[in-house]
Each structure stands twice: as structure tokens, then as C-alpha cells.
Amino acid sequence: DAGVTQSPTHLIKTRGQQVTLRCSPKSGHDTVSWYQQALGQGPQFIFQYYEEEERQRGNFPDRFSGHQFPNYSSELNVNALLLGDSALYLCASSGTSGRGTDTQYFGPGTRLTVL
Amino acid sequence: QKEVEQDPGPLSVPEGAIVSLNCTYSNSAFQYFMWYRQYSRKGPELLMYTYSSGNKEDGRFTAQVDKSSKYISLFIRDSQPSDSATYLCAMSAYNDYKLSFGAGTTVTVRA
Numbered sequence: 001d002a003g004v005t006q007s008p009t010h011l012i013k014t015r016g017q018q019v020t021l022r023c024s025p026k027s028g029h030d031t032v033s034w035y036q037q038a039l040g041q042g043p044q045f046i047f048q049y050y051e052e053e054e055r056q057r058g059n060f061p062d063r064f065s066g067h068q069f070p071n072y073s074s075e076l077n078v079n080a081l082l083l084g085d086s087a088l089y090l091c092a093s094s095g096t097s098g099r100g101t102d103t104q105y106f107g108p109g110t111r112l113t114v115l
Numbered sequence: 116q117k118e119v120e121q122d123p124g125p126l127s128v129p130e131g132a133i134v135s136l137n138c139t140y141s142n143s144a145f146q147y148f149m150w151y152r153q154y155s156r157k158g159p160e161l162l163m164y165t166y167s168s169g170n171k172e173d174g175r176f177t178a179q180v181d182k183s184s185k186y187i188s189l190f191i192r193d194s195q196p197s198d199s200a201t202y203l204c205a206m207s208a209y210n211d212y213k214l215s216f217g218a219g220t221t222v223t224v225r226a
Contacts, residue, residue, distance in 0.1 A: 109158045
């Protein structure tokens with residue numbers, strides 16, 4: 001049973017560029033959440049997608065956007081990259097409710113470096 | 116003040132010792148409490164999941180929740196070098212979809 005997968009593993013971009021990160025949820029899960037983890041910090045919630053809609057959003061600017069596809073996979077897009085966007089980006093999948101009652105399983109993350 | 120506070124350590128213990136980790140929180144709506152383990156450059160892995168106050172034991176791991184004090188703990192008995200990792204506490208409210216994390220505590224178990 002494949003767990004949560006993310007691609008790419010590493011990415012290096014320059015300031016002002018745009019980036020797209022990808023996530024495939026664990027088998028049987030239909031809800032995808034994205035988190036940003038800066039070095040030495042805990043993950044910070046970006047947003048959650050369910051039924052191809054953004055269901056909840058954290059305190060992140062509009063430069064961060066996402067999409068969920070009919071097969072439940074998801075993309076995170078970040079425009080106009082800043083040095084401060086350098087972080088580990090984590091995708092988590094969960095069951096339908098997506099609430100605290102459901103366990104969120106994390107992928108290995110994509111490490112983004114902005115130069 | 117952060118919603119979830121966790122001492123970042125680092126914590127270094129000899130093999131076989133008991134590791135004690137804790138988090139405090141300010142949001143009284145939190146009802147679901149989790150501990151994740153994160154190895155260097157990897158994603159968080161769920162260790163323990165508890166609901167409301169009380170204790171939960173799973174092998175060498177014991178999670179405690181005290182909602183009246185807004186305090187949660189994780190104990191690791193008979194610690195092994197393979198337990199060396201960063202431990203993250205996380206919590207959520209019933210009608211919330213996000214997890215709120217502590218900063219993580221880095222633990223090293225010396226052989």
C-alpha cells in the first residue's frame with residue numbers, strides 16, 4: 001500500500017520565479033493538506049483540499065495557491081518566490097472528514113531552496 | 116504567544132533512559148492530540164493519537180493529556196539510538212481541518 005508520495009524531492013529556484021509541487025495521497029484518502037516547515041520549526045498549515053475545493057486556508061498570502069484533481073492528487077503553486085519561502089513543503093492526506101478526528105499521514109516532503 | 120509551545124531542546128540521554136517530552140497550548144477547543152516523529156530530512160510519522168484527557172500506552176510509548184492544565188506529554192521508555200529524532204506535538208479542534216504543531220524537540224539517544 002503506497003503511502004503519501006511527493007515530487008520532486010528537492011528544488012532550487014531563484015527569487016521571483018514560480019514553482020509547482022505535487023502530491024499523491026495515501027490509497028483510500030481523498031483529502032489533501034499542505035504544510036510549510038521552515039528549518040527548526042514545526043509545520044505550518046497552508047490549506048486543505050477536498051472535492052477539488054479549498055476547504056480551509058492558513059495564514060499564507062495569495063502567492064500560495066493549490067489545486068486538487070479528480071483522482072485526489074494535488075498541486076501546490078507558489079508565485080513570485082521570496083527567500084523566506086525556502087522550506088520543506090509537506091503534503092498530508094486523510095479521510096473524508098479531514099477534521100481533527102481523522103489522522104493525517106505525511107509524505108516525505110519537497111525541499112525548496114530559493115536563491 | 117504561540118498557540119502551541121514546545122521546548123526545542125536539544126535533549127540528549129543515554130540508551131535505556133526514559134525520555135520525557137511535553138507541550139503546552141492555549142486553545143481550549145483542542146480535543147485531538149498527536150505526537151509525530153520526524154527523522155532528519157524526512158516527513159513526520161504518526162506515533163500516538165489521543166482524544167481528550169487521559170493516558171494512552173503503545174509499546175514503549177505513553178502519551179498523557181491533561182486538558183485542565185492544557186499540557187500534554189510523551190514518554191519513551193527504554194530509549195534506543197533509533198529513537199534519535201525530532202518529536203513534534205500536534206493538536207486539532209473538532210471543527211478544524213488543520214493541525215497546529217509545536218516547534219519540535221530534538222532528541223539524541225547515546226549508545
